[in-house]
Amino acid sequence: MDLISDRGRRVPIEDLNTTRLLDHAAKQARDRRYEDVLIVDCDAHHYENENLSEIIPFMENEVFKQLSLSSRTKGRGHISPVGYGWQDMGGRVTRYPMRSSEKTPVEKGPKRDVELGFRWMDAMGVDYSCLFPTGMLNIGLHPQKEMEFELSWAYARWVTEKVLPESQGRMYTMLGLPFSDPEGCLRMVETFGDRKGVGGFMVTSVREKMAVYDNAYMKLYRALEERGLALAFHSGPNWNSSTFQSCNRFISAHALGFSWFSILHCTNWVVNGMGERFPKLPVIWIESGLAWIPFLMQKLDHEFMLRPSECPLLKKKPSDYMRDMFYSTQPMEIQDMQALETTFRMMNAETQLMYASDYPHWDFDLPSTIWDLPFLSDRAKHNIIGGTAARLFKLEPRNEAQRQNLIKYGNYRGSTAAPARESTPPEPAL
Amino acid sequence: MGEQYVCKSFEFKDGERRIIRIGDDEIGVFRHEGEFFAYSNYCVHQGGPACEGLIIARVEERLRPDKTSMGLFFSEKDMSFACPWHGYEYDMRTGQHIADRRVRLRKYQVLQKGEDIYVVV
Numbered sequence: 001m002d003l004i005s006d007r008g009r010r011v012p013i014e015d016l017n018t019t020r021l022l023d024h025a026a027k028q029a030r031d032r033r034y035e036d037v038l039i040v041d042c043d044a045h046h047y048e049n050e051n052l053s054e055i056i057p058f059m060e061n062e063v064f065k066q067l068s069l070s071s072r073t074k075g076r077g078h079i080s081p082v083g084y085g086w087q088d089m090g091g092r093v094t095r096y097p098m099r100s101s102e103k104t105p106v107e108k109g110p111k112r113d114v115e116l117g118f119r120w121m122d123a124m125g126v127d128y129s130c131l132f133p134t135g136m137l138n139i140g141l142h143p144q145k146e147m148e149f150e151l152s153w154a155y156a157r158w159v160t161e162k163v164l165p166e167s168q169g170r171m172y173t174m175l176g177l178p179f180s181d182p183e184g185c186l187r188m189v190e191t192f193g194d195r196k197g198v199g200g201f202m203v204t205s206v207r208e209k210m211a212v213y214d215n216a217y218m219k220l221y222r223a224l225e226e227r228g229l230a231l232a233f234h235s236g237p238n239w240n241s242s243t244f245q246s247c248n249r250f251i252s253a254h255a256l257g258f259s260w261f262s263i264l265h266c267t268n269w270v271v272n273g274m275g276e277r278f279p280k281l282p283v284i285w286i287e288s289g290l291a292w293i294p295f296l297m298q299k300l301d302h303e304f305m306l307r308p309s310e311c312p313l314l315k316k317k318p319s320d321y322m323r324d325m326f327y328s329t330q331p332m333e334i335q336d337m338q339a340l341e342t343t344f345r346m347m348n349a350e351t352q353l354m355y356a357s358d359y360p361h362w363d364f365d366l367p368s369t370i371w372d373l374p375f376l377s378d379r380a381k382h383n384i385i386g387g388t389a390a391r392l393f394k395l396e397p398r399n400e401a402q403r404q405n406l407i408k409y410g411n412y413r414g415s416t417a418a419p420a421r422e423s424t425p426p427e428p429a430l
Numbered sequence: 431m432g433e434q435y436v437c438k439s440f441e442f443k444d445g446e447r448r449i450i451r452i453g454d455d456e457i458g459v460f461r462h463e464g465e466f467f468a469y470s471n472y473c474v475h476q477g478g479p480a481c482e483g484l485i486i487a488r489v490e491e492r493l494r495p496d497k498t499s500m501g502l503f504f505s506e507k508d509m510s511f512a513c514p515w516h517g518y519e520y521d522m523r524t525g526q527h528i529a530d531r532r533v534r535l536r537k538y539q540v541l542q543k544g545e546d547i548y549v550v551v
């Protein structure tokens with residue numbers, strides 16, 4: 001297949017085969033004997049927008065379903081907000097434009113998504129991955145809360161009934177919540193929280209207005225905490241946001257956006273004492289890298305000492321609450337090794353950090369980004385690369401060597417069940 | 431030191447690239463404006479196949495004398511190749527990262543003996 005280069009020049013590139021593209025990742029996995037280590041990827045993606053014709057029929061409301069089906073006819077229109085930007089960097093990241101050239105035994109649908117997932121997981125040495133959508137990460141920008149609910153609901157049904165069952169237990173998910181609709185969120189947790197492969201729920205944090213501390217959400221957090229489910233905030237960019245309108249390059253909106261939405265919502269979460277209200281609720285901040293964490297810890301601790309009367313629920317410093325929460329690694333800023341080491345120390349990375357690839361997105365990280373760090377103890381490496389997630393999501397080792405390593409580093413105790421509970425009876429057939 | 435045969439020069443058109451594999455080693459060989467260049471195919475970032483991605487002219491921002499920007503342009507003379515994993519962009523002639531010259535791919539010498547092209551390994 002040809003890619004378009006400068007001045008319309010065409011450059012031939014081999015058709016995409018994920019296994020072949022990631023051949024060097026597979027070599028890393030062999031060299032480092034990853035098969036002996038349980039590796040969990042806490043943030044990986046598929047392109048659910050390629051399967052909308054399968055997802056839309058799961059929408060509940062007949063009017064919105066009809067609107068969506070009609071809008072999709074002959075490829076017209078978008079039914080959910082589209083984030084713009086140059087993710088593929090003009091084709092430099094070849095797997096974006098080449099995506100359709102990849103051959104799989106089944107051309108379309110859940111089987112293809114799972115097959116592609118297995119290709120990169122096997123190449124990288126990943127045992128389990130937490131599967132998230134791509135396009136629907138922008139669902140929080142939809143102006144109609146009804147559509148936000150309908151799409152979140154439909155995706156939840158499709159992914160738990162059609163996709164995860166194909167994954168031989170190697171994929172799990174944290175389902176996106178229609179956060180504009182607190183009652184709808186609760187219904188989602190009550191309906192899907194016990195389904196196989198559901199390790200928690202996720203808030204797409206790209207939202208212009210979101211009050212995570214609003215009383216309307218307390219039932220939701222309680223429901224998650226009671227069920228032992230995690231609450232994740234998945235960040236992203238929004239170049240269209242008024243905050244980023246002055247950014248004339250995607251690099252600016254992207255670098256700032258991913259950090260900004262976590263900084264914003266984490267601040268509101270912490271200063272409103274959510275850690276005191278729901279101390280057993282595991283909260284995970286996903287895909288903002290790590291550099292924002294020491295910044296926010298220092299900034300909030302500094303102001304908290306001056307203005308504690310504005311945060312009367314807090315019984316310790318904001319950074320202490322931040323150290324009670326979890327973070328995914330990617331995209332990890334490996335620029336200044338001393339700064340990175342300090343970041344790991346400040347956040348208690350050994351127990352709070354979990355590896356994530358974000359594959360197939362453009363700035364994915366391999367497990368070696370953790371495994372090769374010169375300052376980590378063996379315990380920290382094993383915990384971050386999979387042990388902590390194994391405990392949190394109750395993931396089983398896939399061989400005896402992995403089991404021994406989980407035991408050695410104290411991560412085996414929780415690994416006694418599949419990532420989710422038994423499946424509840426599915427919704428009525430379509 | 432040895433020489434690894436690549437191909438006949440007439441088989442290797444300008445603008446093309448070839449990947450040669452020697453055991454675990456992989457070398458990307460490019461023909462650009464009549465010259466041959468060879469680099470390790472292991473990206474210095476995370477080890478991706480650095481030589482297998484898009485070959486594309488360097489992007490420049492041109493300024494007027496008063497420092498106002500004229501915008502973005504493709505370079506008339508500088509060519510890059512980009513690692514397909516995350517886009518690290520390397521200078522075709524030097525193998526240096528275009529944003530940080532200290533970051534560079536291992537460079538190999540290319541020999542032409544008659545019509546035969548070799549890489550010195």
Ligand code: FES
Nearest residue numbers: 473475476478513
């Ligand atoms: S591995 Fe080459 S750009 Fe990342």
